[in-house]
Amino acid sequence: MPPRAVYVHIPFCERLCGYCDFPKVLFNAKWAFSYVKALREEFEAGNVGEVDTAYIGGGTPTSLPDPLFEEVLRMVEPHLAPASEFTVEANPESLSRSKLEAMRRHHVNRLSIGVESAHGKYLSLMGRKHTFADAVEAVGLARKSGFSNINCDLIYALPRESAKELDEDIAALLSLDVPHLSAYCLSIHKGTPFFNRGLVEADNDLAADQYERILAAFRGAGYDRYEVSNFARRGFESRHNVIYWRDEEYYGFGMGASGYVDGVRYDNTRSLGLYLGGHPRMKDEKITPESDLTYFLLTNLRLEKGFELARFERRFGFPFLPKYKEKVAPLVKEGLLLVDGMSVRCSDRGLLILDQILLDLI
Ligand code: SF4
Known part of the structure; x- marks a missing residue:
């Protein structure tokens, strides 16, 4: 059976965060135009059928100018099955009223907003472009535009983050009163600005303590953990992400995207030049029985169930x-x-x- 899920990657960001290891580039209007054209070509060649979940992630999808952003929504929308879940990732500073209206028009029904921290000092350390007040405003605007299924991300184990600061971040995230929260431990990957500046990850015990604080607070506030980093009120689990964790097949399009179609796992190039030049695919991995088993355990055991x-x-x-x-x-x-x-x-x-x-x- 063909995959029932599709992921589309938009690699542009208005600013590059110091810890970021995702496939991304600084926004450039000319590249963005060529990118959406190349993306459309790759998408159309992919023969996507009807899907139950679609996810546009990045990068920052909402960094695209309105016409290009809407073009991407228009590309995905015809493939949505009735009652499908359609998620778009957004950063607080670029979640404008016009983008929200475009998403409503094209049946986006879930938003994932990168809030990350309530502390100005950590947001600027991370290189984020927004303040916590921007995040509060973005969530409010999303609600006014008719979105109720909203996720907000938190990053913990930040350099020298105290327990008190973490508790304040937890309380701030909970005050947003959204039905889904994600909490990610800061990882410092080789080659990132954080790594090059010599920043180091929190030690395992401290990270575990912070995680346990988050788990207890989120559970206490009525969120169930359903995956190691993801918490939801009942019925608001991300159906799309659960497909990854159950190790089921999905289409992936865009620079740096990966996919799993017809028994083949593939990774797209992380080079914008190659992608724009019409060479999206970097490598295909033919599954062996051993690697299939490994993937299955690696992903499924992340789930609470x-x-x-x-x-x-x-x-x-x-x-x-x-x-x-x-x-x-x-x-x-x-x-x-x-x-x-x-x-x-x-x-x-x-x-x-x-x-x-x-x-x-x-
Ligand atoms: S906004 Fe997201 S994708 Fe862009 S640089 Fe920051 S963490 Fe990376």
């Missing part, structure tokens, strides 16, 4: 437990993995050291 044993067996043609029992038993004994005859999932403690569990299993 883990995976159903029956779904595993349907996909791989053999049952999970007999093959993995020797690796699973010590993890179950330590209370890190929970196996109940129907499913396999990580405990709260297990999700804190997910990477270690995956190393043990794979």
Whole structure:
């Protein structure tokens, strides 16, 4: 069956954040025009059918000028199935009334807004262009325009961030009263400005403490964790992102996008020049049974519910437990993995050291 989800990447940003490792470039009007043209060509060649979820991410999709932004929405819209989820990522400073109206016209029904922190000093350290007041205004404007399904992102474990500062960020995010929150630990990747400036990640214990504070506060405020970094009020889980975590197929278009179609995982080029020159694809990876298993575990165990044993067996043609029992038993004994005859999932403690569990299993 062809994929029922599509991702479209818009790589432009009005400013480049110091920690960012995503495929992105500084906005340039001429490039943006050529980019949307190249994107349309790639999209049309992709033979996308009807999809249940669509996601336009970046970069900053809302950094596109209104006509180009609407052109991208118009490209995706005809593929939406009834009752589909259509998400667009936005930064507070570029979420204008006209963009919101365009999204309503083209059936976007979910927004993901990069708020990241309520502290001016951390927002400027990260290189963000907005203030927390801008974020409050953006959420308010989105609501007035008819959006109720809104996610806001938080970044924690910032350099020298105190527990008090984190608590203030948590309270600020909760005050936005949106139905979905994401919390990401700051990673410092090689080659980023943060890395080049010698900034280092918080140590594991501190990051774990901060994560536990977030988990307790979000749960206390009525959000369920459904993936290690994602929290939602009931019914507001991101259907699109759950497709990635269940390791199901999806189309991906745009510079730096990846996709998984017809048993092939692929990555597009991160070079704008190559992309504009009509060479979107960087590499295809033919799946082997081993790599397929690895991907499945890497993604599914991030979910609070883990995976159903029956779904595993349907996909791989053999049952999970007999093959993995020797690796699973010590993890179950330590209370890190929970196996109940129907499913396999990580405990709260297990999700804190997910990477270690995956190393043990794979
Ligand atoms: S706005 Fe987002 S994509 Fe753009 S540089 Fe910042 S973190 Fe990266």
